[in-house]
Amino acid sequence: MEIKVLVAYASTHGSTQEVAEVVADVLRERGLVVDFQPVRNVRILAGYSAVVLGAPLYMFHWHKAARHFLTQHRKILADGLPVAIFAGGSIETADETEWREVRRQLDQELAKFPWLKPASVEIVGGRFDPKKLRFPYSLIPALRQMPARDLRDWTAIRAWASQLAEEFQPVVVH
Ligand SMILES: Cc1cc2nc3c(=O)[nH]c(=O)nc-3n(C[C@H](O)[C@H](O)[C@H](O)COP(=O)(O)O)c2cc1C
Structure with missing residues (x-):
């Protein structure tokens, strides 16, 4: 059976898009069929076996296009279409406390969709460039004086995507 996964992303400065591209590549390497789309272009979810939705946090809010997507597709997502979520964030440090804070911000945003039961939630780290x-x-x-940083951990991102590929495989009943 063909497993078709939608990888949809929102990205203001491109870093979340690059993460979504790597997630899509890993899922393809694992034999899944992947549609890769900016979230604002997605119209219907019929035909997909699962969705991966990625978007950055800005000023404590998850990207508006991702929140709009959840509202727009509530019925099919609430009816059991698996959705895995990731968020770009953290441009300060890659330590545990910071990661927990970013996760707290994302959880607060996701709590606005109490019907949503994500298959997986991941913080992927962000990229910051004061010139942009x-x-x-x-x-x-304060923002202009911050140094440029890239806290995305590609090894962890690839590991997460591999784990998703496992989860999205159909259960084979003999
Ligand atoms: C003005 C500004 C505000 C931000 N606010 C947050 C925030 O509230 N929480 C967070 O975790 N990251 C925050 N970030 C970090 C972004 O999520 C990070 O830069 C991310 O990689 C941006 O994704 P994009 O390149 O796909 O737009 C902020 C970044 C900027 C430039």
């Missing part, structure tokens, strides 16, 4: 700040953030001195 857009208005109004470009006006905030």
Whole structure:
């Protein structure tokens, strides 16, 4: 049986898109058929066996396009279509406390969708470049003075995607 997975992402500066690309590649390497799409382009979920939804956190909120996606597709997702979630965040340090704080922010956002029971939730770390700040953030001195950072852990991201590939395989009954 063909397992077709949608990997949908929102990304303002491209770092979450790059993570989504790696997740899609790993799922393909594991034999799954993958559709890779910006979340705003997705219209229908019929025909997919599972969904991976990734988006960054900005100012304590998960990207609006991802939240809109959950609202728009509530029925099919609440009816049992498996959805795995990841969030880009953390541009300060890669330590445990920071990771827990980012997870707390994401959990708070996901709590707005009490019907949602994700198959998996992962924090993937973020990338920050003060030169790419857009208005109004470009006006905030504290942000402009922060060093450029990339806290994405590609080994952990690939491991998470491999685990998803296992979960999305159909259970074979002999
Ligand atoms: C103005 C600004 C606000 C941010 N706010 C948060 C936040 O509240 N929580 C968090 O975990 N990360 C925050 N981040 C980090 C982003 O989530 C990180 O840079 C991410 O990689 C951006 O993803 P993108 O390149 O796909 O847009 C913020 C980054 C910027 C530039």
